Amino acid sequence: MAKKTLIIGGGIAGITAAQKIAQNGGTALLIEKEGHLGGNFAKLTYTFPVLADAKGIVTREIKTAEELAGIEILPRTTLESCRGEAGNFTVELGTPSGRRTEQVAAIVVAAGFHYMEPTAYTEYAYGRSAKVVTSLEFEKMAAEGRLPQGPARVVFVHCVGSRDKAKGYRYCSKICCSYSAKHAIMLKQANPEAKAYVFYIDIRALGKGYEEFIREAMEKYNVRYIRGRVAKVIESGDKLLVRAEDSLIGNPVEVEADLVVLASAMEPPQGSRALAGILGIATDEYGFFREAEANVRPCHSSKEGIFLAGSCTQPMEIAAAVAMGGLAASEALILSR
């Protein structure tokens, strides 16, 4: 019988990797620190660029994984230690029922990402005003039907924490442009009376159908895109004043808003450096796991036998995470035969 593969993280990349290993005759041990699978994907309402039911997709994928014989799922489990080499790792797992030692041939790290809490951005009144929310909170509001009613004005702010040397990260989080467009469309669908304004620096729609998706938001849903980074959000009575520059005109502008949504950056998963220390693999300057070779070996970590999948390596969209999960699974299978 084939040796086991340990998969760290039960997000969409981890689930995919587990499925592929099991479907190809391997055995996967999927550990997740939370009580349920799905990761960040499970927190979404819709996917983009096709507005499909995210919860449905995740539930379907989790069900498939649970039904496969070769997958053992351990929720609320963390990795405690890891010894050995490619083909023969001894890992110690901290499960709710105590410690458990396992022999595995390969490890797939699919630790996902974390949405940055924009607490450093006090100029955006985040944390002070209940009307300033992050995109993740907006998802929740949308799912619970708490979106603003009537002729409300909603401002979406791009690049909160991304492309910011002073307070955030220098990299581009890649998906914020698209998901903000998704949120604007969700708002317009739920409440056509509402006005949506999106403040952007550049629109980075790097994926199939993404550009068309954002153009659709502008053209079909009449979402107003203004080029310029928001400088300040000021509380004024029960409204918010959003100050920015419309840099295509060169004038400072002010929008009176009822809700401000901050597209916060994707940051490395919490505790990524500690996990890297346990596994003995390298991270980059931000805390994302470093690939052995960025172009043709995107899923190899700096250590033989440990593979990377999904957004724990760099900000990426769902399709890329799924693809990377599959690739990591196939690499792991080579070692477990």
Place this chain on the structure above:
Amino acid sequence: MRLKIDEDGIRTMVEQSIGKSLTSCLQCSKCGGGCVHSEEFDLTPRQVVESLLDCQDGKVLDSRMIWLCGRSCSACQAVCPVGLPLNEIMAVLREEAGRRGIEPKYEKPSMIYYKFEHCAKHQEEGEASESSTGRETQPA
């Protein structure tokens, strides 16, 4: 001066007249870059569209740009990646400005397109200098 973005302006009227939505503008600046009047712009054509979307009606109607645009020149429309009929937009805006009693800011909207030497303005002002400096201004 800080602009306040409004919602109701002549944008709808312009969109109805040209039969196209202004939101399709990519803000790529191709229109202004190739215009023969680029030396005299106060607003570039792209900024006219942007200002219309922001409903800064007064600013657009007061601009010189809408009077600069040639009536039968469609150079910008020809290069526009989304095919916005900019000269039609300007014509609509000129009409609207006339209706509101705004004086034309530019005396002669140029009649013809493209080539510098055919441009009405250059025929009057530029001939002397053109002959003295050779034909450097002629486009390739």
Place this chain on the structure above:
Amino acid sequence: MPRLDKVAQIPKPEQIFFFKSCVASNKYPGIEACGTESLRLLGVEPVESEEQTCCGGFVTFANVAAPTASMPAVARNLSLAEEKNLDTCVVCNGCWTFLNEFGHFMNHNEEVKASVNMMLNMMGRSYEGSGQVFHIAELFYRLKDDIAKKVKRPLAGVRAATHYGCHYLGGGKYSAIDDAQMPSYMEELIELMGGTVVPYTANRECCGTGFTQIINGKDLSLEHTQRKLDSVREADPDLLIVQCPYCHSQLDRVQQQLNFRQGTDYQTPVLHIAQLVGMALGVPEGKLAFAAHISGRKRLEEVWDRVGR
């Protein structure tokens, strides 16, 4: 960065070099008198020096001197405190940002420091970069427990609005004790002394001095100040608390000018945080020198009635 975590790094000194500000000395003497007196009441002995000159900020901001030419003047002023082995306490945002920023620059640039010292050595001084520069409001915040204990005139029923001033917030991005975008320590101090804080929309906006704009571009300057004052008037506080004499002078005097020019009726008394703390700590009325204040004198009397003289 957790907010206000730098406060703990401020030592509780027995003595401090009190850096006098030009505007505070000659336009609002109450700031200087009250600042030293309050510090004494809180157990900190202010040490002054007649050798101390203007921080050098004005000539630089007015472009009469290159920034590099006024650096020796900064170093000279800082060396006065160093001679006495003391940290410096300033009452003006301009002095604060100028001494801090230029001091920081010299400390991190050996070449500049050497050339500055060459000049200072000629007059028998030298600059090491050993002392720190604090704003008096920061010191008050550090000593807030002592203030709470020693309040003699609680500010009960006094509605105060705050204005921090750009040079504390913007220029001091990395030296300010609080968050540069949304500071709140002054509010805490006011509430500690029993006052009520009034929020207003233009809270963190510039006072409009624009450094030299009040001289060279007066219209722009007044226009901006008017925006600020309009917002203040909407909230209608009893006092507008500032921590910079330059903002103080602008917000106080422009009220009179606008009332004269445009027939408006702005009447909000403006107070420096040192004066407010002095008021609460029971500094004698004469030392507060409210005679130098122009706008909102009647309102100020009402405040006096409420807190008791």
Place this chain on the structure above:
Amino acid sequence: MLEKVKDWSDEFYESFKPIAMGFVNEAEKCLQCGKCTGQCPAAAVTPSYNPRKIIRDLVFGNVKRVLSSVELWQCFFCSGCYSVCPMDINFPFFVFMFRLAAMNEGYGWEDVKQLEGYAEKSYLKDGITVSTFERNPYVLDTVGDIGKIRAEAGLPPERKVSARGVAEINMISDLSGMTAFMKQIGGVELLDCKSCTDEQAKRCKRKPMPSKVGKVKTHYRFYNYGEPGGKKHAQAG
């Protein structure tokens, strides 16, 4: 206005880096995001003032436009742009250096000349920049003698800087070149706009107007970043 790229040059930025001794740097990092302009108090009252455009012109090498512009002299020095800048560019320092460079080219002397008096008559003479002398008669009416108020507050009627202190800053001023610079400012003869005839005014728009002293010329400056604004403009238009 049509810009000609062949007129742009990197020389200026490169040359002013060493003069500024590391004060101004990293303009290349600018993202052109406009966060600075969004919060700018000067831009809020003058739409043509735009820090983002000034930085862009510096990086592109289009310094002629920056140096000759009126906008350069409209900065409020509030440092708000620095405090919000995601790339940590200290724009006010750029303005310092730009203004010095502009004066080198002959622009902006009339502004600085107004301020030079404070430096000469107060800073170098008394050691402090603000004197007890009150120029505004309305303030004088309300407040009266500051010396008296100072005395009531328990301070000496006049704040004195010791003779040694004043001598030392004069020495610093001499050594750092500030005195020489101030002499230059003092020597510049400015042409009074108000006394210009229409004919003169017309001429002055076409070419720089030379002054009578030394090499320094004063030019008239224009709104190089668009139409001027503010309340005054709104009333006129």
